[in-house]
Amino acid sequence: MKMTMRWFGSKYDTVTLRQIRQTAYVKGVISTLYGKMPGEVWSAAEIKSLKDEVEEAGLTLDGIESVNVSDAIKTAGEGRDKDIDAYIQTLENLGKNDIHMVCYNFMPVFDWTRTELARVRPDGSTVMAYSQKAVDAIDPEKMFDSIAGDMNGTVMPGWEPERMARIKDLFKMYEGITEDALFGNLKYFLEAIMPVCDKYDIKMAIHPDDPSWSVFGLPRIITSLPNIQRMMKMVDNPHNGVTFCAGSYGTNPENDLPAMIRALKGRIHFAHVRNLQFNDGRNDFEEAAHLSSDGSFDMNAIVRALYDIGFEGPIRPDHGRMIWGEKAMPGYGLYDRALGAAYICGLWEAIEKSEAEK
Ligand code: DNO
Numbered sequence: 001m002k003m004t005m006r007w008f009g010s011k012y013d014t015v016t017l018r019q020i021r022q023t024a025y026v027k028g029v030i031s032t033l034y035g036k037m038p039g040e041v042w043s044a045a046e047i048k049s050l051k052d053e054v055e056e057a058g059l060t061l062d063g064i065e066s067v068n069v070s071d072a073i074k075t076a077g078e079g080r081d082k083d084i085d086a087y088i089q090t091l092e093n094l095g096k097n098d099i100h101m102v103c104y105n106f107m108p109v110f111d112w113t114r115t116e117l118a119r120v121r122p123d124g125s126t127v128m129a130y131s132q133k134a135v136d137a138i139d140p141e142k143m144f145d146s147i148a149g150d151m152n153g154t155v156m157p158g159w160e161p162e163r164m165a166r167i168k169d170l171f172k173m174y175e176g177i178t179e180d181a182l183f184g185n186l187k188y189f190l191e192a193i194m195p196v197c198d199k200y201d202i203k204m205a206i207h208p209d210d211p212s213w214s215v216f217g218l219p220r221i222i223t224s225l226p227n228i229q230r231m232m233k234m235v236d237n238p239h240n241g242v243t244f245c246a247g248s249y250g251t252n253p254e255n256d257l258p259a260m261i262r263a264l265k266g267r268i269h270f271a272h273v274r275n276l277q278f279n280d281g282r283n284d285f286e287e288a289a290h291l292s293s294d295g296s297f298d299m300n301a302i303v304r305a306l307y308d309i310g311f312e313g314p315i316r317p318d319h320g321r322m323i324w325g326e327k328a329m330p331g332y333g334l335y336d337r338a339l340g341a342a343y344i345c346g347l348w349e350a351i352e353k354s355e356a357e358k
Pocket residue numbers: 065066103104105111112157158207245272319331
């Protein structure tokens with residue numbers, strides 16, 4: 001594995017490349033051209049300048065999170081083929097810049113969903129949290145306004161204000177789209193992009209829906225092992241793989257995370273590793289420190305499973321708590337993610353060395 005950290009670019013991130021480099025544990029970043037809209041082509045020159053900036057800081061650019069997929073592609077709406085052509089052109093330009101992993105999602109309207117961005121834990125740290133009761137009570141069109149005050153002045157991925165301003169139209173676009181239709185639209189997209197992925201060895205890593213069930217009546221498909229298997233089978237190409245996000249699949253306690261990892265050997269192209277604390281099962285959970293004993297997951301078993309399948313891709317600590325007075329994008333501060341990276345590296349080294357001694 002290679003330890004990385006998500007970085008949103010110098011214009012948007014509160015964390016600097018120099019700080020990331022000084023963690024020592026993190027060797028590369030997963031970044032994006034954050035200002036790009038879905039459907040826009042990323043030029044080879046723009047990608048090169050991002051890559052140069054990262055490399056000048058002594059780090060590597062190990063993949064993109066995300067090249068976003070437009071709602072026209074997700075809904076088979078007007079302009080779908082034009083947007084797919086733009087996506088292919090972006091992949092071509094990434095390939096020419098020697099970038100081989102792209103994380104994306106196929107979630108309708110909202111990317112990940114949380115009902116609180118700064119729930120206070122007993123130690124005074126704050127975390128993102130989800131309450132089904134709050135989701136059931138809220139008008140989905142007001143969702144953004146209800147959490148916007150806790151964004152610390154940042155733009156959160158999937159919750160861009162210009163996107164949220166179109167929320168009514170977005171809901172309309174997904175009216176009548178069933179899960180089967182969404183699978184069909186994903187198939188159409190994947191079939192179109194596989195040739196360019198084959199040409200440049202670009203591993204597509206779909207991010208799961210978070211939480212891993214339908215919210216606000218919207219169809220959601222990347223939620224469980226059988227659904228991932230359906231996706232991999234419908235476009236059977238090793239470049240069609242997944243981001244294994246422990247925190248997203250783990251929102252559903254029925255998802256056995258280590259078993260899923262083992263079943264997905266060879267098709268996990270990127271790993272997000274974090275912990276969650278269930279307060280009332282799926283009905284209420286909050287994010288926790290990465291440490292097993294701070295939450296509900298066995299982090300050693302998760303890392304062990306990744307080790308056992310011979311995972312060689314990028315791994316990153318995921319949402320961190322806000323600690324030590326840091327003001328950053330919720331989930332994406334420096335301090336707690338650095339602790340997470342150190343912890344995961346420690347688990348990995350212990351497993352690796354104990355295996356070598358056998
Ligand atoms: C949340 C992230 C997601 C992820 C996208 C991928 O913090 O893991 O926003 O980046 O779903 O497109």
